[in-house]
Amino acid sequence: MIRLREMEKLTLRQGVLVQGLPGVGLVGKIAVDYVVRELRLRKVAELYTDGLLVQSNVAVLVDNDAVLRIPTYDFYLYSGIRDILFLTAPTQPVPWMQYEVAEHTLDYFQSIGGVEVIGACGTTMGEGEGVYFAVTNPEIREKLVALGFKPSPGGIITGACGLLPALAALRGMRAFVLMGYTSQLEMDPVAAKQLVQALCKLLEISVDTRNLDTLIEELKRKEVEITEMVKEGVKSERMRVPPFYV
Secondary structure (H helix, E strand, O other): OEEEEEOOOOOOOOEEEEEEOOOHHHHHHHHHHHHHHHOOOEEEEEEEEOOOOEOOEOOOEEOOOOOEEOOEEEEEEEOOOOOEEEEEOOOOOOHHHHHHHHHHHHHHHHHOOEEEEEEEEEEOOOOOOOEEEEEOOHHHHHHHHHOOOEEOOOOOOOOHHHHHHHHHHHOOOEEEEEEEEOOOOOOOHHHHHHHHHHHHHHHOOOOOOHHHHHHHHHHHHHHHHHHHHHHHHHHHHHHOOOOOOO
16 A cells, blocks of 8 residues: 655656665665754655554554654655755665555656656765765766765665665666765764765755754764763672682
8 A cells, every 4th residue: 555645736846856764874864854854844745655664563653742643755845946855754665565665756756847866875885984876877977976976886775775766767867876984883973964965065955064963972972971881880890809709
């Protein structure tokens, strides 16, 4: 079951779709959610599907006001010289629904004037910090290199981040993937910040990243605190004399 609900009827001007879903380091998810929040974008459509499971089970979300919410693909609109749809969701579709959900997403996007698709995510493949890319044609490659992004050294892109742009290219749309480099699987706001800055440069939009800087510093402080707690725990264990010591 897949159902699309439109809050507004849209006609995009050279529409761009930027998709950021949960994945490696939550890089794409954090980046797109941050842009949506900082620019205060309005939601214009949502896609419901039984392919969006939570913790491998059918579930609904409960927000801070104790209101039930079904997991959805959420589309937010940025109006500019080119209109941009930012797509985010609390989870990815299950593997056997990925193609079907991606095709429905592209059907909707093309029907309202979409011409370009960008997958935003994280990658552990690379030679260090920066934003890497994978493209569907050489023309896009030249532009991304000129903007200072790095070509991916190879590998695979799992889930929706790579699939949606790949299917978009089969429909004749411009499509590629931008990946913030991360060395960790857990949340990485540093890589997400780099991805936000890359999207700003590419799409010619302005997003203040100071709130991301605050999050980064907060996580660094917590890491230091945890490290100190672990050290103190080890120290106290070493100082404790075992009962059999003579």
